[in-house]
Amino acid sequence: MNASELKEFLDEKVILYNNPNFIETDPIQIPHRFETKEDIEIAAFLTATIAWGNRKMIINNASKMMTLMGNSPYDFVMNHNEHQLEELNGFVHRTFNSVDFQTFIIGLKNIYTNHNGLEAVFASTEKTMQENISEFKRLFFEIPHSNRTTKHISDPLQGSAAKRINMFLRWMVRQDNCGVDFGIWKSISPSKLSCPLDVHSGNVARKLNLLTRKQNDAKALSELDTNLKSLDQNDPVKYDFALFGLGVFEGF
Template sequence: MHGRTDELNSSSKNNLPAELAEKLIGLACKYESADFLKKDPSQFMHRYKDLRESEAVAFIAANLAFGRREQILAHVEQILNEAGPSPCDWILCQKYKDFFPENEISFYRMYTNTDMRLFFDGLRSILEENDTIGSFFKRKWSEAGEGVFLHQVIASAFPAECKLLPHSKDSAAKKVNMLLRWLVRDNSPVDLGFWTWFSKKDLLMPLDTHVMQQSNELGLINSKSANLKTAIELTKKVAEIFPSDPVKADFALFGLGVNS
């Protein structure tokens, strides 16, 4: 048993106003729909029938998912157009090194071509040795010590110099926790639920800017710091509404923020 589960399950009794709970339930149902995919980077993993391809594309899309959504989609699309029908083959054949020469020219925001190469180096090493990305992290998770979070296990599998992954223990790891939502939650028109070995009740809320803002305005949290402590606090709070699936609240809070 990992410390994460114990920490998240130590929530207090439900003390949220019924009106707020009903509002969040309604918003989650409204925004967790196939329409959500149209403007969200989660759309890309749905293009591939092969599990291995979908996982790899999910990793690419999630780790570029910050900033304006139009720019995120454009840059992921650029990579996938270059990669062709099999992003995994493109990665394994190291063709990404032609697309991302080793230099400090920006590819997307603060991420340089060298940063992108390091990310794909990490992804390639996982793909070379494992049938699926999920099977690799299932094994790594089973070996993780007490108090370790899955997003930390994922980050540690990539080079320490890779800026796309959060290597600080205090990081809220928004992008990786969003990735985990995609890969763990099932019975969803958005999330694909490939990783059945991890429980969705143990997922952490991704602290997007919109989620932080709405959570503070609604009184779910009182914090301006998007760190691991705040992610745990918010996850506990929304688990009072969605006890078996707390990050369902991500759709409610993100959707409310984007559309308000």
Template sequence: MTPEILKKKIDNLYNQYNRRGYVHPDPLEFLYLYKEIRDREIVGLIASSLAYGRVKQILKSVSFVLDMMNPSPYLFIKKLSYRSICKAFEGFTHRFATGDHLAGLLWGIKSVIAQFGSLNKCFSHGMSPDDDTVIPAMIFFTGQLTAGKSKPGHLVPLPQKGSACKRMNLFLRWMVRKDRVDPGGWKNVPLSKLVIPLDTHMHKISLKLGLTAKKQANMNTALEITSCFKQLVPDDPVKYDFVLTRLGIREDMDIKLICP
């Protein structure tokens, strides 16, 4: 399949399915509930960090956390001490994550906001005009989140270790892009530098479409797939992530829609 034909097919998919009506079930839907960017960026980081495992459990875990933090996750984090945060989520579990891991993430968020003013400002502080992708900024950002006395464990990935960092790239897609699905809100992070959120599902789709031949779903593979999408949409390489990941997830959508 030529790039031109592939782009036409995916564009048709995008125009038809890139709508909020096709989002559920997805942790992205929690971001729609928060108009204030200071709340939405915190919700986005929490929701993406917990976005692994069965989607039903993901939604349950994120909902539990946000119910504890409402009506404003920003004010919740700003007002509470580390001890209070630990107590609030004592007994929380989400697969491998514990209440201590979650408290570590929230304390990291609190520390970053105290130092930089927002998660957005921290991330953009780590960016350079010479960077080809957001990876250097992601290394800086995750370093700041994990620099405190508490540790969020696997909830915050470390890009320098070669992980595809699917959840962090998903968070960036949600916060940087703005269309009918992604709510956006962040500034000073170019769309063109985003990296595809690569998991096993997206990896299988990319293999079938011939976007990669690599067998491991790591950062190198994510960058290769992103490069292919850049040939289709240079200014917005993760534009098609949402609609492509619906294939196989939703019963009414299948890979055969673009690759018979």
């Protein structure tokens, strides 16, 4: 299909999947349980952090995280004590364990206490969003931490597609008016976002000639972003719904 046909095809798929029904089977349902900005963004960040593997398992374990924080994630981050951190012992999602969870709680407190919160760290207009992600990782691990925990935040400047954190940013920044993405970060333009590139979206993108690179890495993400921006320069990551939906729900 030509460029206009491809855009029409993908726009139809965006409409099909970018609606509240999408939430029922997606990890984004976890932050949708909350109403205040800080609760939403912390729930979203932690959920996105463990968003690999079986989706049902992701949702179950993210729900456990919220329960362990008393379903008040911001209050827990800012006011936890040592005993409450110890109560996180035993949590595990694949390779993300209780040590990682405890470190993330302390890292988040540092971000809110010393760097004006999650949105402020990502909102630098002088850098690309991928550079902001790299800087976020540096700031997040200013605290004492185990080297093993650093692998749970990807660094695009080290060649990663950073799928999970780009998904988190989509959730926070895109205002889709459809009740899925939150759009609560007003200081960042959706045009700066990158597609959360994973096996499903990558395979579909290659079949549609939106991506030629075989690896799902930072170079592939740059290529995909360029091609998606040619379809919609203001909101390129809306096509994540189309690529993901075609791959997961339609076996495209």
